[in-house]
Amino acid sequence: MAELDTGFFVRWLTETAAxxxxxxxxxxxxxxxxGDADHGSNLRRGFTAVTxxxxxxxxxxxxxxxxxxxxxxxxxxxxxxxxxxGTLLRRTGKELGDAATVSRDDLARAxxxxxxxxTALGGAAEGDKTMLDALLxxxxxxxxxxxxxxxxxxxGAVGTVPLRARRGRASYLGDRSIGHEDPGAASSxxxxxALERTWEAxxx
Amino acid sequence: xxxPTGSGxxxxxxxxxxxxxxxxxxxxxxxxxxxxxGRLVAAAGGAGDGGIGTSSELIVExxxxxxxxxxxxxxxxxxxxxxxxxxxxxxxxxxPAGGDDGRTGSNGxxxxxxxxxxxxxxxxxxxxxxxxxAGAGAPLADVVRAAEDAYTYRKx
Numbered sequence: 001m002a003e004l005d006t007g008f009f010v011r012w013l014t015e016t017a018a019x020x021x022x023x024x025x026x027x028x029x030x031x032x033x034x035g036d037a038d039h040g041s042n043l044r045r046g047f048t049a050v051t052x053x054x055x056x057x058x059x060x061x062x063x064x065x066x067x068x069x070x071x072x073x074x075x076x077x078x079x080x081x082x083x084x085x086g087t088l089l090r091r092t093g094k095e096l097g098d099a100a101t102v103s104r105d106d107l108a109r110a111x112x113x114x115x116x117x118x119t120a121l122g123g124a125a126e127g128d129k130t131m132l133d134a135l136l137x138x139x140x141x142x143x144x145x146x147x148x149x150x151x152x153x154x155x156g157a158v159g160t161v162p163l164r165a166r167r168g169r170a171s172y173l174g175d176r177s178i179g180h181e182d183p184g185a186a187s188s189x190x191x192x193x194a195l196e197r198t199w200e201a202x203x204x
Numbered sequence: 205x206x207x208p209t210g211s212g213x214x215x216x217x218x219x220x221x222x223x224x225x226x227x228x229x230x231x232x233x234x235x236x237x238x239x240x241x242g243r244l245v246a247a248a249g250g251a252g253d254g255g256i257g258t259s260s261e262l263i264v265e266x267x268x269x270x271x272x273x274x275x276x277x278x279x280x281x282x283x284x285x286x287x288x289x290x291x292x293x294x295x296x297x298x299x300p301a302g303g304d305d306g307r308t309g310s311n312g313x314x315x316x317x318x319x320x321x322x323x324x325x326x327x328x329x330x331x332x333x334x335x336x337x338a339g340a341g342a343p344l345a346d347v348v349r350a351a352e353d354a355y356t357y358r359k360x
Contacts, residue, residue: 038257074291075314078257080284083291094298121290168283 003101008202009065010054015194017047023190030183034170038079039183046077046085062102066093080168081184084118084131085191091117108142115139122167129163129170129177131184138192146196153192157185208319210273214338214347216245217266217320218331219280219289221257223250229328233335240339246270258284260292260314267316275319275344277334279351281327289322296320321348329354 028040070090092114137152165177226249246266251257337350
């Protein structure tokens with residue numbers, strides 16, 4: 001299969017920013033049910049800054065693109081999603097090093113390390129009704145295909161609906177958190193869907 | 205992580221979702237510390253725009269303001285405050301020179317000073333313990349312990 005170059009990663013992040021912008025109101029709505037109703041606006045602010053940073057200082061490698069995006073999210077988001085997504089992208093970028101192109105398998109390995117870093121940062125596990133419920137299945141499926149990863153993330157996100165939250169503000173709600181999709185899992189699906197679309201656009 | 209070797213007092217940074225809370229707890233801690241801690245403490249409360257939230261820029265700025273080379277103890281309240289500090293500490297541990305993957309120049313100022321530590325402590329009690337201990341000239345490890353011991357203080 002084709003190698004993924006820096007342009008691919010910039011397009012993926014830009015596509016994610018566009019998806020977050022489109023879906024910001026839905027993310028905030030999900031967050032108003034079990035969180036503090038700022039997930040959409042926080043992520044939109046963060047990814048808008050990511051797009052600007054990538055344009056202002058074009059990164060020299062896939063790893064640098066993810067590193068720049070991650071650092072920007074940590075500094076601009078202002079909510080928990082900043083350090084969480086920031087850590088995901090920074091660690092994934094760090095794993096990719098300064099290679100000019102990477103394979104899907106390289107990306108799968110690097111993202112697995114990125115998700116592991118998110119686990120270490122937030123202390124959550126699969127089934128706790130967090131972004132990990134979309135991301136962990138996605139990175140397990142990524143070696144198969146981008147489409148398999150997106151499907152796994154989508155199933156994982158919907159799968160958070162019946163779960164009881166064990167992390168973050170939603171965990172204070174106990175059983176009342178049941179019946180709502182986790183906003184972090186929903187936004188993680190946007191990231192993985194954008195990856196699939198970027199691949200399909202490049203493959204045409 | 206290397207231990208700082210400076211001879212000045214340890215700095216204390218208070219990170220809350222609310223600017224009002226961080227500022228008020230800082231004033232309380234300084235008052236309870238007999239007024240000795242004023243220069244050691246910096247509050248980093250709220251989002252960058254003054255609303256409720258967490259600003260990594262305010263946190264880094266506060267830590268740099270109270271860093272005298274002997275380490276900085278960070279006490280945080282909840283959720284994103286804790287996660288943001290943990291991400292910043294991991295950033296500093298990963299990249300002590302502040303210059304990985306193409307980062308240059310002024311971006312080096314976006315990391316915490318060396319020897320910055322997040323303490324596992326209740327916000328108000330931990331802040332008071334840290335400020336009193338730092339104000340008395342305790343080294344970093346002792347300030348960390350004083351703050352973390354605040355969890356063992358039972359009220360009943």
